[in-house]
Amino acid sequence: MTPESPVSDPHVLLRVIAKFLIPLIALFAFYVQFHGDYGPGGGFQAGVILAVSIILYALIFGLDEAKRAFPPALIRIGMSLGVLLYGGTGVVAWMLGGEFLNYSALAHDAIHGQHWGILAIELGVLTTVTSVMLAIFYAFGSRQPDIEDGEW
Amino acid sequence: MIQAATTSSHISTIFLDFGLLALLVIVAFAIVRMRSLFAIVMLQGVYSLVAAAWFVTLDAVDVAFTEAAVGAGISTVLMLAAMLLADRESTPIAMKRQWGPLAVVLIAGVAMLYAVPDLPAYGDANSPANSYVGTDYLAKTATEVDVPNVVTAVLASYRGYDTFGEAVVIFAAGLGVLLLLGLNGNAGRYRAEVDGHKLSPEHAPSGSTDKPAAKHSSEDAAHRPSITQFEGDSS
Numbered sequence: 001m002t003p004e005s006p007v008s009d010p011h012v013l014l015r016v017i018a019k020f021l022i023p024l025i026a027l028f029a030f031y032v033q034f035h036g037d038y039g040p041g042g043g044f045q046a047g048v049i050l051a052v053s054i055i056l057y058a059l060i061f062g063l064d065e066a067k068r069a070f071p072p073a074l075i076r077i078g079m080s081l082g083v084l085l086y087g088g089t090g091v092v093a094w095m096l097g098g099e100f101l102n103y104s105a106l107a108h109d110a111i112h113g114q115h116w117g118i119l120a121i122e123l124g125v126l127t128t129v130t131s132v133m134l135a136i137f138y139a140f141g142s143r144q145p146d147i148e149d150g151e152w
Numbered sequence: 153m154i155q156a157a158t159t160s161s162h163i164s165t166i167f168l169d170f171g172l173l174a175l176l177v178i179v180a181f182a183i184v185r186m187r188s189l190f191a192i193v194m195l196q197g198v199y200s201l202v203a204a205a206w207f208v209t210l211d212a213v214d215v216a217f218t219e220a221a222v223g224a225g226i227s228t229v230l231m232l233a234a235m236l237l238a239d240r241e242s243t244p245i246a247m248k249r250q251w252g253p254l255a256v257v258l259i260a261g262v263a264m265l266y267a268v269p270d271l272p273a274y275g276d277a278n279s280p281a282n283s284y285v286g287t288d289y290l291a292k293t294a295t296e297v298d299v300p301n302v303v304t305a306v307l308a309s310y311r312g313y314d315t316f317g318e319a320v321v322i323f324a325a326g327l328g329v330l331l332l333l334g335l336n337g338n339a340g341r342y343r344a345e346v347d348g349h350k351l352s353p354e355h356a357p358s359g360s361t362d363k364p365a366a367k368h369s370s371e372d373a374a375h376r377p378s379i380t381q382f383e384g385d386s387s
Contacts, residue, residue, distance in 0.1 A: 032217075037299045040213035042307065044318075048221040055229050072335045083323045086316055101312035114297045118308040121315065128319050132326030133226055139333040140233035 011060070018060040025053035033126055037115075043122035047129025055137050063141050072138055075131045082128025089120040165209055172206040187241050190232075197228040210274075214303045 033046035058066030098105025103117020200223025207216035272279030
């Protein structure tokens with residue numbers, strides 16, 4: 001994957017620009033996540049955008065590099081952790097005296113409880129969506145060796 | 153959120169709507185007519201992006217956001233990944249096999265056109281979406297959830313069960329893919345099989361840029377020695 005000299009790399013512009021863009025895309029994902037209460041967005045969109053930033057990394061630098069950056073072991077944990085976080089929030093609300101997924105019971109104040117609950121379940125959605133999108137991409141992408149440079 | 157539109161901006165919005173819808177139809181026909189799968193995947197991304205722009209003009213920003221992120225982003229990438237395992241060109245289907253699908257599409261289209269007059273007008277205050285529980289959510293979100301974006305309040309709090317279900321559906325989808333394919337595929341050792349012959353990556357359909365798909369079968373015999381050589385390397 002690594003070229004002998006930078007000049008021989010036909011995709012040097014692509015790589016440099018992508019390297020600059022990938023952190024910005026990830027940052028935007030977190031903006032979408034935590035600004036979802038105020039504007040459009042939320043856990044689902046943020047999860048997809050976060051996954052896209054890693055998929056872009058994989059497309060530009062190769063799947064092996066991406067797997068080093070975001071190990072597949074994390075995916076298996078993240079997938080289930082997100083759903084557990086969502087369901088767990090509901091169970092905690094239940095234990096604290098409310099109904100299942102009624103966040104008002106989560107804090108001393110009903111509105112604070114709602115805010116905490118929404119924050120928690122959106123985090124759960126983010127974790128699950130990011131992991132599943134990456135799982136699907138890794139699963140499909142790993143079935144064929146990487147395409148050599150210049151064959152595109 | 154929704155402001156009373158002045159007449160001039162209202163007319164320009166209508167023009168924008170018609171322009172975007174016309175663009176959608178054009179892209180759809182282009183997708184149907186094309187043979188190169190790479191171009192089709194790219195055009196599907198374009199289609200989603202235009203659809204997202206149209207959703208924005210309809211004030212459905214959250215839906216537009218999802219359409220842009222999922223339709224133009226993720227599904228394009230997944231289609232590309234799936235395309236790597238298939239040919240780069242689609243083979244034309246004989247006309248006599250297309251009459252059935254055409255009839256289904258025509259009947260479905262006519263049925264939808266028949267249903268259009270029953271739809272509420274755009275922005276109708278008495279439409280089902282704007283009455284019953286919808287008005288309740290709009291009225292009570294400020295005091296009960298206190299989140300400026302009502303969509304988030306409905307999605308995460310009022311309809312928390314539905315969103316939980318969606319998260320579980322996504323989880324199940326990921327689980328299904330992992331069960332069927334495994335997280336590592338099989339670490340790149342898989343070879344696409346065209347016409348029952350295993351191909352090495354340099355002769356796989358995704359690896360060849362200049363050869364049409366039809367030539368593969370005739371070329372397989374010549375390529376077989378290099379396959380064994382490659383599989384020796386990979387192990």
